[in-house]
Amino acid sequence: MTSFSTPVFAAAKTDSAFxxxxxxxGDVRPHPTEDALVHLGRALMTELVDVICGTALEDFQVLLGEALIGAxxxxxxxxxxxxxxARDAMRALDRDFDGSEAADTELQEATSRARAGDVATRAAELIRDAASEAWTVATGEVWTAWRGSRRGTHLTAAQLEAKQAIRAIRSRRAGEADPGGPVIAFRGAPAADSAExxxxxxxxLNWAKAEWPDMALATTGAKGSEKLAIKWAQQKGVKLILARADFDAHGKAAPFRANDELIALEPEVCLTLAHSVAEERMDHRPFGPALNLGQKAMENGLRHLSIKARAA
Incomplete structure (x- = not known):
């Protein structure tokens, strides 16, 4: 097993892009600053956690916290x-533009709506990501979007659906848009969430990033070790690809179908942690989906590395 170095997390760099x-x-009304929106997101989540903590609602803290971020x-x-x-309307108006004052006014209004919408979208994303960051700091939980892809801010990295990333890879083969850097896949046992x-x-993951600096991390987002990997990706600003297990569609086979999506991403390496490296948890059964990903990687000629405890 390759020797991995100890991780050091760097603070995210802020900017004034917003x-x-x-x-x-050019709106005469002032907009809240980026710093004010970030403060709002953190304050909302901090207030929620402070009110709920130690009360009977604490049992529902995860649901309430995720609901606030999800809103x-x-x-x-x-x-x-x-x-x-509004952009669709802009294109139609531009295509059919007849030079009249009415058409010009309508085009300007559609343009203003689109630009204002972009700013409002970014504002909601800043609040969302600040609340998510505060949620992780306060509870250790990691929030990911329930469905669809998510554009990142300076607080968090982007998140993609696995199916979207697979389509992008196939488009790249056809000479179309390149979806980005190399993919590193990871699957780990839910019980492997100790400090060790x-x-x-x-x-x-630090080793993988040193090998492929522009890597994207692909995982299913399952609890335990995969949530730890997602937390690493957020702290490092690494793009996240989620191949969620769809139990409604595939039942008990869902975790293994998710592995098929991870393999379809053609990862540079598949990292697996089949059971906890903590001594007190060594007797746990190996996590089947992690073993399965390693097996599928080798069957498809992909590199596989199993994460193990440090040598004594």
């Missing part, structure tokens, strides 16, 4: 769809 975007609108994620999506409709496990997972 403030520059709002200044370009801003949903709002961002709805606003973005409205902006896209986290250290080995981070070591492995």
């Amino acid at each position: 403030d520059d975007l709002t200044a370009s609108l 801003f994620h949903s709002a961002a999506g709805r606003i973005e769809r409205d902006a896209d409709r 496990d986290a250290g080995r997972i981070f070591d492995a």
Whole structure:
């Protein structure tokens, strides 16, 4: 097994891209600053956790916290769809433009709606990601979008659906758009969430990032070790690809169908952690889906590395 170095997380660099975007609108009304929106997202989540912690509602803390973050994620999506409709109107008006004052006014209004929608979408994303960051700090839980892809801000990396990434890879073969850097796949046991496990997972992922600096991390987002891997990706600003297990469609075979999607991404290497490296958990049965991913990797001629405990 390759020797992995100890991870050191760097703080995310902030910028004023949002403030520059709002200044370009020319709206006489002021916009909240990027810092103010980030503060709002953190304050909302901190207030929720403070009110719930230690009460009977604590049993529902995860659901309530994810619902708050998800509300801003949903709002961002709805606003973005409205902006896209305004852009469709812009294209139609531009195509049929007759030079009249009425047509010119209509085109300007559609343009303003699209640009304002882009700013509002970004604002909702900033609040969402700040709330998500505060949620992880306060509870250790990691939030991922329930469905669909998610554009990242400076607080979090982008998140893609596996099916979308697979389509992009096939398009690349056809000479179309390149979806980005190399993919690193990871599957791990839900029970492998100890401090020792986290250290080995981070070591492995840090090694992968050193080998492929522009890597994307692909996983299913299952609880335990895969949530730890997602947390690493968010802290490192690494693009995340989620191949979620669809139990409604595939039943008990869902975790293995998700592995098929991971393999279809043609990862540079498949990392697996079949059971915890913590001594007190060594007697747990190996995690079948992780073993299955390793087997499928070898069957498809892909590189596979099994994460193990450090040598004594």
